[in-house]
Amino acid sequence: MNDNAVEAAIAAVRADVALLHGELVRYGLVVWTGGNVSGRVPGTDYFVIKPSGVAYDDLTPDNMILCTLDGEVVPGTPGSERSPSSDTAAHAYVYREMPEVGGVVHTHSSYAVAWAARGEEIPCVITGMADEFGGPIPVGPFAVIGDDSIGRGIVETLRGHRSRAVLMRNHGPFTIGVTAKDAVKAAVMCEDAARSVHLARQAGEVIPIPQEKIDALYARYQNVYGQQEDERR
Numbered sequence: 001m002n003d004n005a006v007e008a009a010i011a012a013v014r015a016d017v018a019l020l021h022g023e024l025v026r027y028g029l030v031v032w033t034g035g036n037v038s039g040r041v042p043g044t045d046y047f048v049i050k051p052s053g054v055a056y057d058d059l060t061p062d063n064m065i066l067c068t069l070d071g072e073v074v075p076g077t078p079g080s081e082r083s084p085s086s087d088t089a090a091h092a093y094v095y096r097e098m099p100e101v102g103g104v105v106h107t108h109s110s111y112a113v114a115w116a117a118r119g120e121e122i123p124c125v126i127t128g129m130a131d132e133f134g135g136p137i138p139v140g141p142f143a144v145i146g147d148d149s150i151g152r153g154i155v156e157t158l159r160g161h162r163s164r165a166v167l168m169r170n171h172g173p174f175t176i177g178v179t180a181k182d183a184v185k186a187a188v189m190c191e192d193a194a195r196s197v198h199l200a201r202q203a204g205e206v207i208p209i210p211q212e213k214i215d216a217l218y219a220r221y222q223n224v225y226g227q228q229e230d231e232r233r
């Protein structure tokens with residue numbers, strides 16, 4: 001891509017990622033400054049992520065932070081005077097290891113965090129999970145924040161897995177998507193599933209869905225549901 005095209009692509013992802021942070025608030029997936037969204041800049045070795053610890057109300061395209069796939073801030077770019085998200089190394093690791101991933105999201109949404117605190121995967125007992133995740137939502141290993149440990153846990157759990165969400169043990173959900181919006185959708189649907197299955201289990205035994213039905217539901221939802229122009233994985 002020529003320089004103008006790269007600049008335009010970066011500006012588009014900055015605007016998209018800044019706007020998508022508002023969706024985490026709208027769906028009640030974060031409190032205070034918890035959580036983060038990033039988006040890969042297509043056709044480049046860059047991604048955009050939020051600044052660490054900045055209030056959601058104050059996030060704008062210009063204070064998003066442009067990073068290399070090594071997780072380094074690109075100096076002299078808008079927002080580069082601030083520190084990037086605490087999870088930048090994790091997001092960068094996912095982008096390096098999973099080239100099909102265009103967006104990464106992390107939240108502390110309550111019901112998903114409760115499953116993560118127990119280190120228990122969410123069983124696929126509702127058709128909405130079969131549609132969206134094609135099976136259970138798995139648990140990833142306990143990993144401390146700050147280096148690529150969390151990223152390694154995300155990749156080792158989700159590589160080859162249908163789910164776009166992973167519950168990092170004792171921490172919370174991380175999701176991936178073909179775009180940042182797709183990853184935000186996975187975070188919204190992960191919390192919805194975590195809540196519904198939690199409530200069901202409180203009232204009694206949940207009923208597994210036969211694998212062939214899960215497969216059929218997943219295939220229909222991924223390939224038929226919605227409009228033909230919708231993003232497809």
Ligand SMILES: O=C(CO)[C@@H](O)[C@H](O)COP(=O)(O)O
Pocket residue numbers: 033034035036050051052053054084085086087106108145
């Ligand atoms: O999980 C943690 C802290 O334990 C972080 O992911 C926060 O939830 C968001 O941190 P920033 O993106 O604002 O640095």
